[in-house]
Amino acid sequence: MREFIKAICFIGGCLFFIPFMVVYVGGYQNENLLQEINSVSQTQSAQKNTSDFIQEEQIIGILAKEIPYTYEYEAIKAQAVVIRTYMARRILGIQNKGELIGYSLEEMQDLWGESFNNIYATYQDAVKETQNEIILYDSEPIEALYHRANGGKTRSAHEIYNVEVPYLISVMSEKNPVTKQVEMSKHEMSNKLREVYSDLIVDEKTLENQIQIVEKDEAEYIKSIQIGNRVIKGEEFRKIIGLPSSNFKIFNHGETLIFDVKGAGSGVGLSQNGANELAKEGKKYHEIIKHYYTDIIIQNYIHKK
Structure with missing residues (x-):
């Protein structure tokens, strides 16, 4: 009898828990989304209505x-x-x-x-x-x-x-043009990159010759760029260097590099x-x-x- 009761409890628990997990893990990705949002807000508290969601x-x-x-x-x-x-x-x-x-x-x-x-x-x-x-x-x-x-x-x-x-x-x-010029010394840029890539090999004095744009997307944003022995994603590079966006061109100016940047953000x-x-x-x-x-x-x- 005890084993029978245990079995009934186990089956009942599964019938409750499995649908709960399906809904939770699924992230409410279904055609009844608006109703789901409504029901979520209602079940959070009996005191609340949908306008509190x-x-x-x-x-x-x-x-x-x-x-x-x-x-x-x-x-x-x-x-x-x-x-x-x-x-x-x-x-x-x-x-x-x-x-x-x-x-x-x-x-x-x-x-x-x-x-x-x-x-x-x-x-x-x-x-x-x-x-x-x-x-x-x-x-x-x-x-x-x-x-x-x-x-x-x-x-x-x-x-x-x-x-x-x-x-x-x-x-x-x-x-929606936003352009900005960012000037940075070759030494500073090399140091910023070495902080992230300890195996980076570059010659600071001729850094401009060790930079190559590998790939751009259709909107002219840089997808990947090679610096010395490293190929870096455009978004990673712009965050490391501190550029407004990854849509840029690079110009050599003596001991510094000038980034001509278009846009701001991703x-x-x-x-x-x-x-x-x-x-x-x-x-x-x-x-x-x-x-x-x-x-x-x-x-x-x-x-x-």
Whole structure:
């Protein structure tokens, strides 16, 4: 009899635990995503309703930190939807990347002084006018990557992450130029690289002759570069050296090298400067979002009965 009871308990436990693990590990990647978001928020606390799932007020401080208030209003609204989508992915456990930390109310008051009320209202209205909207592809919140500017074209996710992401493909983004020249001594550059690659072999005096661009992507970002005996990924190189982006050309200038850099950030996803330029042309926030993320839909995450 005891063995029979044990068997019944074991089978019952499996029937509960296995479906739970399937849902949890699966990251809610199914066609009923909006309903799943709704049910998750309800089960977290009997006191809460679906409007508590993402704290809309929290988005204001993040928005203020991520995009200047001087940008066009429709570009700010587009960024609000991007941030909310990022938060939805984290809450659902689809991704575990770092949490976006925004300004506190006190920080915003100190930062803007007498202009606080007007500036805060801009961000607050952008959040309200896009309330509950997130970006979906195949019924799942997208990986809403964004950057400050690029060299005239965004990058596809495959070029940088070696993963095909159908909504993160290269698109034109001509009107968002950000260029910067970075000058660095050959000695400093060699030292920065040796801190990461102890086996690096270079002659500092003729460093310019030991640099070769191995591969670029279709947006002109450097995918790999050879320095002496090492081949380094473009994104790794630009982070080690401290360049705004991996879209650059190198010029020799005596004992220094000059990097002529286009863009700022990874170049993948929405360009904030590009969004600003599209907004100046009269594009609305949903048009801006659909320009940078291919074949997506924008939908309210609250399931309406």
